Amino acid sequence: MTRLRLYTHAAAAGLGTALMIGFAQPSVGATTGRNPEKPLGILLSPPIINENSVPVRTEIPEPTEPPLGILLTPAQIQAPTPSPSGIQSSAPAQPTTEENRPLTSFPGYSDQIDKPNASKSRPLGILMSPDPVKPTPSTQTTPTVSEPRLSAPPPVTTPIWQMQGPTENRPLGTLFAPDPKLPGGKSSTGSDTNAPPVSPPASVSSAQNPRWAISGQTADRPLGTLFSPDKPLELTPAAVTSAPTPVAATDEDQTANFSADEMSFDQKTGIVTAFGNVDIHHLDRNMRADKVTYNRNTGVIQASGNVVFTEASGEKIYGESVEISGDLKDGIIKNIGVILADRSRIAGAGGQRSNGVVTELRKGVYSPCNLCAEDPTRPPVWQIKAVRVIHDQTRHVVEYRDAWLEFFGYPVFYTPYFRHPDPTIKRQSGFLFPSLGNSSDLGTIVQTPYFWNISPHEDATITPIIMSDAFPVISAEYRKKILKGEVQISGSLTKSDNSADAQGTENGKFGTRGHLNSKGRFDINDTWRWGVDLNRTTDDTYLRRYGFTSPGSLNSQLFTEAFRQKSYFSASTHAFQGLQADDNQDTTPLILPLVDFNHVGERDRLGGTTSFDFNFLALTRAKGTDSRRLSMRSRWQRPVVGAMGDIYTVSLAMNTDFYHTNSLLRNNGQSNFSGVSYRAVPEASLDWRLPFVKRRGAVSQTLEPIAAFTWSPYGGNPDDIPNEDSTELEFDDTNLFSTNRFSGLDRVEGGPRIAYGLKWGVFGANGGSTRVFVGQSWRPKTDDTFARGSGLEDNFSDVVARIGVNPGEHLNLSYRTRFSPDSLAPNRNEIKLSAGVPALRLDTNYVFLDQQTDSEFSGREELNYALSSKINRFWRTSFRGVRDMATNEFRTAGVDLVYENECVTLTTSATRTFFVDRDIEPTDSITFRLLLKTLGEVHSGFSQSQ
Secondary structure (H helix, E strand, O other): OOEEEEEEEEOOOOEEEEEEEEOOEOOOOEEEOOEOOEOOOOEEOOOOEOOOOOEOOOOOOOOOOOOOOOEEOOOOOOOOOOOOOOOOOOOOOOOOOOOOOOHHHOOOOOHHHOOOOOOOOOOOOOEEOOOOOOOOOOOOOOOOOOOOOOOOOOOOOOOOOEEEOOOOOOOOOEEEOOOOOOOOOEOOOOOEOOOOOOOOOOOOOHHHOOOOEEEOOOOOOOOOEEEOOOOOOOOOHHHHHOOOOOOOOOHHHOEEEEEEOEEEEEOOOOEEEEEEEEEEEEOOEEEEEEEEEEEOOOOEEEEEEEEEEEOOOOOEEEEEEEEEEOOOOOEEEEOOEEEOOOOOEEEOOEEEEEOOOEEEEEEEEEEOOOOOOOOOOOOOOEEEEEEEEEEEOOOOEEEEEEEEEEEOOEEEEEEEEEEEEOOOOOOOOEEOOOEEEEEOOOEEEEEOOEEEEEEOOEEEEEEEEEEOOOOOEEEEEEEEEEOOEEEEEEEEEEEEOOOOOOOOOOOOOOEEEEEEEEEEEEEOOOOEEEEEEEEEEOOOOHHHHOOOOOOOEEEEEEEEEEEOOOEEEEEEEEEEEEOOOOOOOOOOOEEEEEEEEEEEOOOOOOOOEEEEEEEEEEEEOOOOOEEEEEEEEEEEEEEEEOOOOOEEEEEEEEEEEEEEEEEEOOOOOOOOEEEEEEEEEEEEEEEEEOOEEEEEOOEEEEEEEEEEEEEOOOOOOOOOOOOOOOOOOOOOOOOOOOOOOOOOOOOOOOOOEEEEEEEEEEEEOOOOEEEEEEEEEEOOOOOOOOOOOOOOOOOEOOEEEEEEEEEEOOEEEEEEEEEOOOOOOEEEEEEEEEEEEOOEEEEEEEEEEOOOOOOOOOOEEEEEEEEEEEOOOOEEEEEEEEEEOOOOEEEEEEEEEEEEOOOEEEEEEEEEEOOOEOOEOOEEEEEEEEEEOOOEEEEEEEEEEO
């Protein structure tokens, strides 16, 4: 049976009164309120019942000394008979009779409880077996504790309970039931006693009317267990000698706590009425109200005035008036309002609470939007109105029957049934919002994605794409998290009746088109992991045509790698699929395998460190050159600090490469080469820099000249060594001081060369800065290994420079350049600018690259920009575009308009693409994206090809 504890507050007096009430039985005890000096108050025996069967109110004076108060056992429990040895009592001297004899004067009880007041050694005060307490009204000003007057209970032959004094580990003492023993023996607690042998106590019958009983102590309950059984406790020998078997408490067995500022009880009707700050707590549920009445006969609670229910999940339910069961599970609520865990709200004219998990509202409204602060009567941005709204906390869903979706108070969409997960659910199976679009090539496009929550760590999304002018596309995505890894797979599939698009079929036949993107990462242990990527498509233009992400090429790989403190190992295989019009799959290589190992040693006794790099590559083509490469790089370097603070770094290295090639095409009209070749290139370098620092006020400056000298022999790139990974070279400020400026291993720099430069920086105390760098390199002989236009083909290289200006958060300017030292003509320019405030901000990037001889990449001059403005708190807009400055044509251009608040995001985008590639033509498109926070996102739009 659920029990309800009622507490009243007496804040003015600093005390309180606690009344313990059972749902189906009269009150059996009371305690005085606690205060900081006496936190547990005083636990008393049952109040006196007068001749009218009405409990007599008793005013218990405040104790002056005991911090834990006085513990009394109930009346009607028989006390033991005197022990032959007896126990000396330290209670105040007074004539001892059968009516006033204190419990501690009865032998058989421990002398640890013989004082009426608690002390440091006896913190529990007095354990007594009184008749109903008959306190005498006190006329004293200072509260005192009256000595209880006790009637001598009938003698019994066995001691029932003993209490051991406090110890270091049990400062409150130990309440226990002694084991049966012989005189002079030791109890189970190890304490000596001269009590007579203990026989199992007789059962306490219902006629004896016990109100409380105490089970023996356990490891979790060293003071025993005080409880009020519905049936009398049977004190069997097993109950005396061992701890009782714990029974899991059910929901009905738990006690409900009830507190209020003021409380009254009608004995005739059995109704408890509480006023002011009423708080009822049952398990993990809580209810607050201004007024509450509780009918003990029916177990029904009626609450009114600012009624608030709080669930363990954080959900709150508000109501004007409530009629609810004592366990706060079932009830009827008038003018109900619900605040979910994500702060979204549901309101209704009335509601019903069932079994503590289902809340049903009549004429309900759901919305996560805030109301207008100036006019709360205005409708929110969006809301769902329904005849019935049902929130099921067991299934974690919110359901709507006969629902309308409204925007700014205007209905825009109706559905007879709709549901969505509540905020406690992050993922749930079901259909996502569909999207609608239009294309001049594909016609009307409808997407209806379905999300499948397979498990807490696994899901899938299946999206049918229906098009009026093309065959439907089925798209799917699968994701899975495992203990030591993850898997992601996505792909699509369709048919094409266009012979130009058919894959591997005859003209006029249906062909299959589709793509697959997959990624897997798996940890073997703290050192090793492996992974796989598989990315393929049936044809080059499929991804762009159907609106999927389309990179320039697709890379598939299988790899394993290991990490140590100063070592790294990797073994992988790679396959490529080019998507450009001039890509030839027959000449695209397959890499099987590619092995890398890098190690950095500890500092040696000379102060230097040694590093070692190992690489093995096997490259195969259907048509063209096949090659195998084994490369080893070892390097020793030692930093030295000079007397002026200048820093030197000495480096010695050896580069060794072995090749085996088939059908290597050579220059100068030589025949193709097949066979083995090798090279060994030693290298020595010295790096020097001298930083200067000056500080004046809040501004500091740094000036640092840098120089590097490198020597290696000429002729390191013979014709019988293939070039697979160093066909393209980008010379700029980032690799000016590198000993080898080629990006790969197949080409090395030869001969002596010097690189020099100057760095200057100004730094403010508030974070602003300006940085400048300029540098160049020189070699005594030209090297035809560098292509014309690379910037390194002459004795003096091009001058490289970098400027960065960042005075604050409203301006960030970066400029990088490379220009000829003779004509100062730029061969490379790159400008990045970000300037402005949120009201108007410009982000732009200008790139100019001159074409190198024999490069597969053409020169480029391009401007990429975006102009954005945050109009106000809710509205923002932007204009973006990419322009080819060489041809003076746009590549893409678009404008965005976004509205966003706490519950909705609406994005409108208009875009024009000028890209042409086989069946891809310039396209105009307009898209609408509506994100209803807590519900999902809706897409809509159309596109038109030119």
